[in-house]
Amino acid sequence: MTTSPTPQELVERALEASRSDDAVVIVRTTSSANLRWANNTLTTNGEMSGVQVSVLAFERRADGVAVGSVTSAASDLAQVLALVEQADAAARVADVADDATELVAGEASPDWAEPSARTSIGVYDAVAPALGTAFGTAGGGGRVLYGFVDHEVATVYLGSTTGLRLRHVQPTGHWACTAKPTALDQSAWVGGATRDFADVDPVAFEAELTRRLGWGSRRVDLPAGRYDTVLPPTSTADLMIYLLWISGALDAHDGQSVWSRPGGGTRVGEQVAAPGVRLHSAPSYPGLEAVPFVHTTASSETASVFDNGLPVVLTDWIRDGVLTSLLTSRHSARVTGLPVNPTPDNLVLDVAGGAGSTEELVAGTERGLLVTSLWYIRVVDPQSMLLTGLTRDGVYLVEGGEITGLVNNFRFNESPVELLNRFSHAGATDLSFSREWGDYFSRTATPALRIPDFNMSSVSRAQ
Numbered sequence: 001m002t003t004s005p006t007p008q009e010l011v012e013r014a015l016e017a018s019r020s021d022d023a024v025v026i027v028r029t030t031s032s033a034n035l036r037w038a039n040n041t042l043t044t045n046g047e048m049s050g051v052q053v054s055v056l057a058f059e060r061r062a063d064g065v066a067v068g069s070v071t072s073a074a075s076d077l078a079q080v081l082a083l084v085e086q087a088d089a090a091a092r093v094a095d096v097a098d099d100a101t102e103l104v105a106g107e108a109s110p111d112w113a114e115p116s117a118r119t120s121i122g123v124y125d126a127v128a129p130a131l132g133t134a135f136g137t138a139g140g141g142g143r144v145l146y147g148f149v150d151h152e153v154a155t156v157y158l159g160s161t162t163g164l165r166l167r168h169v170q171p172t173g174h175w176a177c178t179a180k181p182t183a184l185d186q187s188a189w190v191g192g193a194t195r196d197f198a199d200v201d202p203v204a205f206e207a208e209l210t211r212r213l214g215w216g217s218r219r220v221d222l223p224a225g226r227y228d229t230v231l232p233p234t235s236t237a238d239l240m241i242y243l244l245w246i247s248g249a250l251d252a253h254d255g256q257s258v259w260s261r262p263g264g265g266t267r268v269g270e271q272v273a274a275p276g277v278r279l280h281s282a283p284s285y286p287g288l289e290a291v292p293f294v295h296t297t298a299s300s301e302t303a304s305v306f307d308n309g310l311p312v313v314l315t316d317w318i319r320d321g322v323l324t325s326l327l328t329s330r331h332s333a334r335v336t337g338l339p340v341n342p343t344p345d346n347l348v349l350d351v352a353g354g355a356g357s358t359e360e361l362v363a364g365t366e367r368g369l370l371v372t373s374l375w376y377i378r379v380v381d382p383q384s385m386l387l388t389g390l391t392r393d394g395v396y397l398v399e400g401g402e403i404t405g406l407v408n409n410f411r412f413n414e415s416p417v418e419l420l421n422r423f424s425h426a427g428a429t430d431l432s433f434s435r436e437w438g439d440y441f442s443r444t445a446t447p448a449l450r451i452p453d454f455n456m457s458s459v460s461r462a463q
Contacts, residue, residue, distance in 0.1 A: 007116060010053060010080050011159035017084045020057035020068070020091050022103055024160045024308045026295050028052045029116040032152040033123055039144050040135040047121055051075045054297040056305055057087040058103070064096030067305055071297050097306075099299050099331035104309035106163020116155040117169040123151050123197050134206035138179065143213065145206065147177030151197060158295050164309040168291045170345075171195045174433070174442055177202075178393060179209035186406055188212035189373050189393035191234070193433040193442040195287070212372070212394055216406035220397050222459075224410065228368030229454035230398070232358040233432035236446040238374045239416040240279065240349050241437045242387060246379070247317060248302040249326035253336040258385035258417055259326060266326060268338060273321040273420035276352030281344035282314040287431050288443040290345035302343050304329035315341045318420070320352075346443035354426035358448040361425055363401040365450065370396040370403060373435040374412075385415045390460050392435070410456035425450040 005013070007027040014025040029051050036044045054071040068090025070083050127149060138145050151173040158166040176191035188209050194200050231239075252259035252266040259267045273279075283292040294310040296303045307329050316324045325341045333340045362370055377389035388411060395407040427448035434444060 004075060005077050007051070007155070007157045008113065010074075010077070011157055013077055014053070014055055014080050014084050015159055015161055017081050018055070018057055018161070019088050021060045022058040022161045023084075023087070024056040024058075024103070024158070024164075024305070026054040026297065026308070027157040029155045030152055031116070031118040031120075032150065033119050033121045034148060034150040035124055035128065035131070036148040037131065037135070038146045040139045042131070045121060049118070053080050053083055055080075055083045055087040056297065056308070057084075057091040059091040061096060065100035066091050066094040067097050067299075068092070068094055069297050069305065097299065099304040099306060099329060101304075101306045101330055103160055103162045103306060104164060106160070106165070107309065108163075108165040109167040112157075112165045112167050114167065117153045117171075119151050119153045119171070124149060127197055127200055127202060130202040134202040137203070138206055138210075141210065142182050143179050143210065144182060145177055145179050145209070147175070149173070149175040149197065149200070156291065156295055158293070158309055160309060166293050166309055168293070170291055172442060173197055174438055175200050177205055177209065179206070179213055181213060186213065186216040187393045188216070189435065191433050191435060191438065193431070193438060215396050215403045218405035220405040221408050222397070224456050224458045226453040226455050228365055229451045230358060230361045230365060230368065230370045231449045231451065232370070232372060233427075233430055233446045233448055234435055235371055235374050236349065236449050237432040237434040237444040238377060238436045239387065239414075239419065240347060240446060241434055241441050241444065242377060242379070243279070243385065243416040244317065244327075244347050246382065246385060247326050248332070249328045249336045249338050250301045250332045251382075252326055257382050258415070259323060260383070266336060266338070267323050268326060270323055271321050272323045272417060273318050274423070275321045277318055277321045277420050278316060278350040278352075279318040279347070280314065280316045280350075281347050283312050283344065283346070284314075285346055285348055285445070288346040288348070288445060290443055294342045299329075302327040302329065302332070304331050306330065307342060310340070310342055312342050312344055315344065345441070347441070348429065348445045349447060350429050351426035351447055354428055354447045356427045358427060361427055361448050361450045362398055362403065364425065365398045365401060368398045369407060369454070370398055372396070375436050377436050380413065385417045386413060387415065388413050388457070389436070390462055392462065409460040409462045411458045411460050413455050413457040419449065419451055422451060422453065423449045424452045
């Protein structure tokens with residue numbers, strides 16, 4: 001009986017086989033399990049696993065370094081050796097890379113020899129029975145639930161001819177549920193991120209959805225306009241993630257973003273948000289632990305294949321309201337004169353003095369809106385970071401500090417940079433989950449924010 005090669009063996013054999021001057025090999029194993037439901041009934045469940053291999057070949061020439069990169073699902077040695085040949089061939093015909101620099105020198109993770117981590121449907125041993133209870137409660141109350149839970153454990157192995165041998169295990173879990181009355185005339189949504197589902201309680205989230213549907217027993221149609229608006233942490237995360245993604249140093253240096261300084265250069269060092277605002281990333285942030293090194297298969301405005309293995313460290317993007325850092329590779333750092341700050345996989349917003357929950361911000365609002373989720377967010381003007389998007393699954397009227405009814409949906413036009421200057425109140429920072437971007441970027445911690453003049457630019461007919 002033959003056994004499949006280990007990820008470490010795939011890395012080592014691929015590095016040995018490469019005929020290029022240098023090589024980087026990234027093996028990413030995944031193990032996942034999911035449950036999905038509709039109409040108060042489980043519809044699908046399953047487990048999946050896979051192995052993806054990326055081979056990057058580097059060929060030195062008199063005029064620079066050329067790179068060939070190939071990525072494919074692969075599980076046996078023959079398939080991986082074929083990828084090595086393809087990457088070597090691609091490097092031979094590629095143009096030299098603009099971002100060429102020395103590869104990161106050798107370092108080894110102490111757990112390099114460990115096998116890939118796995119998950120299974122057993123991660124839902126407590127969740128599944130509680131889902132059954134939630135389905136029964138919802139059905140008995142004339143409500144239907146739709147949603148999913150998904151858990152993936154990815155193990156990354158990164159090796160290079162310069163001696164790198166890095167390993168990282170990343171658990172990622174999401175859950176989301178939408179509730180509707182049987183008349184299907186309104187809906188409410190809740191969702192979250194988790195590492196292991198030990199903190200997910202379907203009975204509790206069904207109760208929260210029931211509460212929100214109860215708010216919809218009264219309907220209020222409102223026109224477009226500026227409203228005193230409470231954004232819960234999930235909606236704050238929607239906007240802050242986009243803010244991070246557009247914070248590339250090269251775009252700012254080239255005059256293409258909100259962080260561009262008139263006349264040239266970047267706005268690093270300028271006051272761009274209210275004092276006390278801190279936007280930062282840290283791979284070791286409790287509950288949001290993320291991969292602490294660069295692993296990328298393609299160069300871009302904010303990343304470089306030459307940086308594979310470079311540490312990702314705690315970085316303040318905005319500190320005390322001052323723009324302190326932008327996303328840089330070693331190449332873009334040289335071009336812009338800024339420090340090296342690779343793209344992170346988590347994001348935290350803190351506001352000095354921020355305290356309390358979404359409910360407490362609502363209680364302090366005389367008349368305004370609670371917007372529980374946003375979606376279809378797109379950039380309108382990168383120079384001001386003006387975004388547009390829609391509200392979804394629950395906009396509620398606040399009167400006298402209490403929620404008194406369901407409001408129609410809106411299209412909004414707002415800049416997250418402006419919001420970080422204009423908010424009047426901030427709650428305590430808590431682990432959050434972006435409705436719009438959570439499938440791609442689930443590790444966030446944000447506060448609820450109260451915006452006194454949030455711009456609902458038009459009424460949306462979306463239901």
